Amino acid sequence: MIFKLSEEQEMIRKTVRDFAEKEVAPKAGPMDEAEEFDYSLWDQMAEMGLTGIPFPEEYGGAGMDNLCYAIAVEELSRVCASTGVLISAHTSLCSWPIYYFGTEEQKHKYLDPLANGEKIGALGLTEPSAGSDAGSVKTTAVLDGDEYVLNGSKIFITNGEKADIYVVIASTDKTKGSKGTAAFIVEKGTPGFTFGKKEHKMGIRASSTYELVFENCRVPKENMLGEDGKGFKIALMTLDGGRIGIASQALGIAQGAFDEAVKYSKIREQFGKSISSFQGIQWMLADMATRIDAARLLVYRAAYLKDSGQPYSKESAMAKLYASECAMWVTTKAVQIFGGYGYTREYPVERMMRDAKITEIYEGTSEVQRIVIAANILK
Amino acid sequence: MKILVCLKQTFDTEAKITLDSNGKIESKGVSMIMNPYDEFAVEEALRIKEKGEGEVTVISVGGQQTQDALRQALAMGADKAVLVDPGEIELDEFSTATVLAKTIGGMEYDIILGGFRAIDDGSAQVVGRVAELLNIPVVNVVTKLEIEGGKALATREVEGGSEVIEVALPAAFTAQKGLNEPRYPSMKGIMKAKKKPMDKKTLADVGLDENQIAAKVKALSFSLPEARQAGKVIPGEAAEAAKELARLLREEAKVI
Numbered sequence: 001m002i003f004k005l006s007e008e009q010e011m012i013r014k015t016v017r018d019f020a021e022k023e024v025a026p027k028a029g030p031m032d033e034a035e036e037f038d039y040s041l042w043d044q045m046a047e048m049g050l051t052g053i054p055f056p057e058e059y060g061g062a063g064m065d066n067l068c069y070a071i072a073v074e075e076l077s078r079v080c081a082s083t084g085v086l087i088s089a090h091t092s093l094c095s096w097p098i099y100y101f102g103t104e105e106q107k108h109k110y111l112d113p114l115a116n117g118e119k120i121g122a123l124g125l126t127e128p129s130a131g132s133d134a135g136s137v138k139t140t141a142v143l144d145g146d147e148y149v150l151n152g153s154k155i156f157i158t159n160g161e162k163a164d165i166y167v168v169i170a171s172t173d174k175t176k177g178s179k180g181t182a183a184f185i186v187e188k189g190t191p192g193f194t195f196g197k198k199e200h201k202m203g204i205r206a207s208s209t210y211e212l213v214f215e216n217c218r219v220p221k222e223n224m225l226g227e228d229g230k231g232f233k234i235a236l237m238t239l240d241g242g243r244i245g246i247a248s249q250a251l252g253i254a255q256g257a258f259d260e261a262v263k264y265s266k267i268r269e270q271f272g273k274s275i276s277s278f279q280g281i282q283w284m285l286a287d288m289a290t291r292i293d294a295a296r297l298l299v300y301r302a303a304y305l306k307d308s309g310q311p312y313s314k315e316s317a318m319a320k321l322y323a324s325e326c327a328m329w330v331t332t333k334a335v336q337i338f339g340g341y342g343y344t345r346e347y348p349v350e351r352m353m354r355d356a357k358i359t360e361i362y363e364g365t366s367e368v369q370r371i372v373i374a375a376n377i378l379k
Numbered sequence: 380m381k382i383l384v385c386l387k388q389t390f391d392t393e394a395k396i397t398l399d400s401n402g403k404i405e406s407k408g409v410s411m412i413m414n415p416y417d418e419f420a421v422e423e424a425l426r427i428k429e430k431g432e433g434e435v436t437v438i439s440v441g442g443q444q445t446q447d448a449l450r451q452a453l454a455m456g457a458d459k460a461v462l463v464d465p466g467e468i469e470l471d472e473f474s475t476a477t478v479l480a481k482t483i484g485g486m487e488y489d490i491i492l493g494g495f496r497a498i499d500d501g502s503a504q505v506v507g508r509v510a511e512l513l514n515i516p517v518v519n520v521v522t523k524l525e526i527e528g529g530k531a532l533a534t535r536e537v538e539g540g541s542e543v544i545e546v547a548l549p550a551a552f553t554a555q556k557g558l559n560e561p562r563y564p565s566m567k568g569i570m571k572a573k574k575k576p577m578d579k580k581t582l583a584d585v586g587l588d589e590n591q592i593a594a595k596v597k598a599l600s601f602s603l604p605e606a607r608q609a610g611k612v613i614p615g616e617a618a619e620a621a622k623e624l625a626r627l628l629r630e631e632a633k634v635i
Contacts, residue, residue: 008569011572018563
């Protein structure tokens with residue numbers, strides 16, 4: 001085993017860290033307060049090619065591997081989890097299924113502008129009664145002439161309202177359950193496609209989360225992604241990869257909180273010396289560092305497996321499960337090290353702890369990850 | 380338009396400087412960056428190239444780890460890199476400038492750019508010395524540069540204002556903060572940088588030996604700034620405390 005990043009992987013970390021610290025970090029707090037993302041950052045990320053990292057150049061991507069992508073999401077999330085999930089949902093949940101299941105035509109029409117950052121992407125899967133039970137979607141798609149007519153609603157959609165292109169899972173044949181579903185590419189502005197409620201969240205508050213509403217929304221037949229009946233399978237495979245993105249986000253949040261905690265513990269003095277000289281704090285820092293390293297190895301392994309064409313469903317679930325629980329644990333400890341100041345919005349660890357929680361919930365809760373892991377072990 | 384950029388790899392601006400047991404600056408474990416002033420120079424070179432046609436070559440004198448800074452310039456968009464590794468000898472500004480001038484002497488160029496100083500030793504000498512050795516004009520601390528018809532209009536900082544200098548090419552220019560806002564390397568740039576030429580040379584390759592570049596200046600000793608004293612809090616009523624503060628500033632600190 002070689003535990004060493006390649007030259008370009010090192011370079012992407014340095015470049016994205018530099019960008020994140022200089023451009024994103026100063027905005028992270030204010031964007032969280034305002035519950036509003038500053039999309040000038042999106043334009044900068046598009047310019048740098050961060051909006052299509054793991055896709056070939058011929059489709060507007062950077063032609064890098066999934067490990068590079070994981071590192072970029074990690075570094076962005078280290079200073080701002082909302083920026084991390086913007087890139088992660090856009091890349092893993094919308095661009096990837098179009099890249100993997102799309103026809104050549106669909107790829108040129110949709111992946112190209114997504115990867116080069118002209119357009120933002122989102123996935124519409126979750127419904128009020130179809131969360132972890134993603135197969136029981138109630139949104140319907142009925143063929144009428146050359147178009148499918150979509151009816152229903154999707155909730156908790158990351159990048160909702162801000163995205164231009166949506167991959168939407170709908171039922172084409174209710175009698176077949178999850179085997180009667182299909183995925184569709186739906187453009188913003190399509191008549192009958194509107195946005196409902198905006199969610200006000202505990203964390204990742206700058207990330208836009210909306211309800212999508214479809215009322216007799218007519219989508220051209222050729223916008224079906226993959227085969228009819230494969231919608232649920234496409235969703236599951238998309239989530240397998242999405243987990244690497246969210247695991248990277250969680251890893252970044254943990255690293256960010258840890259770095260803040262180390263810095264603070266060295267300058268904060270109590271009883272006449274820095275609190276980092278107390279063993280109680282030292283042991284916390286040692287445990288935090290160890291868990292973060294373990295999370296990083298799991299996340300990078302999952303990305304490596306995906307890059308080398310090997311199965312990664314179990315490993316990406318392990319990475320997501322461990323990294324998200326690590327993020328929650330580490331950010332809680334970071335707040336503890338900051339004491340009363342950590343509980344205020346004067347320091348970023350308060351935001352990081354709120355941001356960490358969602359990583360244990362979205363793109364498969366920790367419980368679902370355990371189901372996926374167990375199913376892989378026992379099959 | 381052939382543009383050469385001289386760049387140096389320096390300590391990260393946030394690096395903690397320490398001295399080793401021999402009293403020399405400890406470089407082990409310190410993260411390195413491209414000298415920020417040289418970043419302005421690379422950016423300016425790329426902008427000149429992008430306005431018309433041209434080629435940007437970045438050059439550095441340093442050890443093998445200097446490739447990281449060169450590779451960053453390649454990822455930003457430079458076309459070629461040249462690294463001259465002088466080996467384990469101590470260099471001063473004379474040595475570095477001599478190596479650069481000898482290397483550049485064998486190349487074609489219209490414009491030479493560099494940062495006006497490096498953030499580590501801050502000597503602000505190297506590009507000027509290179510220009511002198513090559514017998515071309517140099518314009519320092521440039522904040523605006525326009526190239527047209529074999530000439531350059533360079534705006535530079537002077538005390539209390541700025542001056543505009545017209546100079547015929549080839550010429551050398553040193554970059555001051557404000558010249559531009561350097562770009563971040565793009566992901567495609569990072570991928571391309573791997574395939575761009577990195578010409579690694581030894582002193583012998585450029586026709587020099589150690590004696591010819593032996594340092595003329597020797598640093599006798601290094602010392603770290605004294606640790607900052609803890610601040611003093613003056614207790615009491617505001618008016619009384621202010622009076623005491625004024626007295627201390629006058630008598631103890633001697634600043635007013």
